[in-house]
Amino acid sequence: MPDPSAPEFDFCRTMTDEDDEAVRGFLERLSAKWPLAVMQILAEEGKPLRFSRLAERVGPISQKVLTQNLRMLERDGFIIRTLYPQVPPRVEYEITQLGMDFLLKISPIWHWLIDRLPQFEANREQADRKAAQAINPAA
Amino acid sequence: MPDPSAPEFDFCRTMTDEDDEAVRGFLERLSAKWPLAVMQILAEEGKPLRFSRLAERVGPISQKVLTQNLRMLERDGFIIRTLYPQVPPRVEYEITQLGMDFLLKISPIWHWLIDRLPQFEANREQADRKAAQAINPAA
Numbered sequence: 224m225p226d227p228s229a230p231e232f233d234f235c236r237t238m239t240d241e242d243d244e245a246v247r248g249f250l251e252r253l254s255a256k257w258p259l260a261v262m263q264i265l266a267e268e269g270k271p272l273r274f275s276r277l278a279e280r281v282g283p284i285s286q287k288v289l290t291q292n293l294r295m296l297e298r299d300g301f302i303i304r305t306l307y308p309q310v311p312p313r314v315e316y317e318i319t320q321l322g323m324d325f326l327l328k329i330s331p332i333w334h335w336l337i338d339r340l341p342q343f344e345a346n347r348e349q350a351d352r353k354a355a356q357a358i359n360p361a362a
Numbered sequence: 363m364p365d366p367s368a369p370e371f372d373f374c375r376t377m378t379d380e381d382d383e384a385v386r387g388f389l390e391r392l393s394a395k396w397p398l399a400v401m402q403i404l405a406e407e408g409k410p411l412r413f414s415r416l417a418e419r420v421g422p423i424s425q426k427v428l429t430q431n432l433r434m435l436e437r438d439g440f441i442i443r444t445l446y447p448q449v450p451p452r453v454e455y456e457i458t459q460l461g462m463d464f465l466l467k468i469s470p471i472w473h474w475l476i477d478r479l480p481q482f483e484a485n486r487e488q489a490d491r492k493a494a495q496a497i498n499p500a501a
Contacts, residue, residue: 246475249482250393254386300485321478321485328471335467336385339460343388346439346460 249299253325257284257292258301259333262322265302271315301325388438392464396423396431398472401440401461410444410454440464 253259264280265272272280278289293316296302301322307313392398403419404411411419417428432455435441440461446452 242476242479245479245482246472247393247395249475250471251390254389254393256386298486298489299482300489321481324474325471328474332389332464332467332471333385335463336388337381340381340384342460343384343438347437350437350439 252295253329257281257288258296259326259329261289261292261296262301262318262326265316265318266323266326268318271305271317274314274316277316296322391434392468396420396427397435397440398465398468400428400431400435401457401465404441404455404457405462405465407457410456413453413455416455435461 260281261277264277274289274293277293278284278286281289284292293302293304297304297316299321300319303317303319305315305317307315399420400416403416413428413432416432417423417425420428423431432441432443436443436455438460439458442456442458444454444456446454
């Protein structure tokens with residue numbers, strides 16, 4: 224077992240309730256359906272991508288929802304939006320260093336969870352069987 | 363910039379939509395208000411803890427909500443519940459190796475986000491100022 228008094232385990236002590244809410248808010252928002260996909264595509268691209276090309280690559284998402292996701296990511300500083308005032312106007316999106324750092328930090332827990340999905344499924348089945356037996360011991 | 367073709371950036375390619383949903387479900391559930399706090403306390407304790415002692419340590423949580431959180435964590439295999447059939451019955455909770463591993467994996471992104479909360483706040487203020495100026499260039 225790792226040492227539970229190590230600083231890695233200190234999730235709460237150094238933060239206010241407000242900070243705690245803010246961090247959980249980020250995890251929730253960024254692990255939603257599209258933000259990670261958008262950032263991943265921009266990271267792979269490695270250079271600015273036009274809205275229409277980005278929309279093609281992200282997949283089945285409405286323009287409205289993609290725009291909402293891009294605004295949120297831009298507002299936090301994970302991506303940069305550049306408007307070229309030509310006719311028709313050209314809008315390009317690029318990932319920032321902050322966005323790249325975020326992807327690198329979320330990646331280990333993401334892959335750890337993927338690798339363990341079958342184990343979680345097995346754990347849940349076992350727990351449900353145990354619960355059923357507790358209700359009906361003859362089963 | 364890190365190499366965007368590195369396997370760390372591959373969030374989607376190797377998984378089905380169902381796996382993708384499952385991983386996001388985990389991140390959302392486990393970054394909710396109580397699961398991390400419960401696991402952190404059990405990790406610090408390093409040995410089984412009675413329900414009443416755990417409730418004291420977690421803080422302002424109803425018995426019902428704490429019980430719901432404990433059941434969820436037990437079902438996934440992050441904690442173990444042991445019932446001692448004495449009078450009155452004694453129920454103890456202990457973190458598993460899987461739970462400890464999860465805390466160690468979520469810790470880097472958690473602390474990375476905490477450390478950058480002021481930067482995110484500044485990014486959002488700047489974005490909102492820029493948006494206001496685009497609407498009213500004289501401002």
